Amino acid sequence: MKWRVMLYIAGAALVLYLFAQWQQRRSTEDSTIVQAAHNALSAGKAYRVRQDSLRKRAERAVVTVRIRDTVIVRLDARLATDTSARDSVRTLLLKADTLIAQRDSLLMAMKLLTVRAERAELRVADLERHLAATLTVAECHIGGIHWLPKCPSRTASFLIGAGGASLALLATHH
Secondary structure: OHHHHHHHHHHHHHHHHHHHHHHHHHHHHHHHHHHHHHHHHHOHHHHHHHHHHHHHHHHHHHHHHHHHHHHHHHHHHHHHHOOOHHHHHHHHHHHHHHHHHHHHHHHHHHHHHHHHHHHHHHHHHHHHHHHHHHHHHHOOEHHHOOOOOEOOOHHHHHHHHHHHHHHHHHHHHO
16 A cells, blocks of 8 residues: 555656756746747837937928928019129029928938838837737646636635645545
């Protein structure tokens, strides 16, 4: 009878050891996922600074376009008052240069806003990927088997383990 009890204890110890090894590998994977999510969140401040910088540069380009709009209006008024062909050609060349500069400012603003939108989409995709991975960690089931109940809290796990050990101790001593 005593050798059977020892065999049961050795078998239980082996099962517990194998389970602990499996749980440790699983825990390491989970902590890697959680760490990656923390890293993604901590990169948020630098991301927002860069996005704000791009927004400000685009706003400056738009302000430049508005300033050039007033220059074009003045050049149109000047063209209406020009008396000679030579003055009209100079005014038209100035207007053409201003329009080209305005176009360049608009293109730059559009590129900056496009880069900003692309960065925002990449950031959203990255955060969604980390959120999905983190939710799989949070969706814990006993033994990693989805049809088993969800994992209990640490306190409940301790109480279950302590209660089970107490029952085993009582069963082997009496």
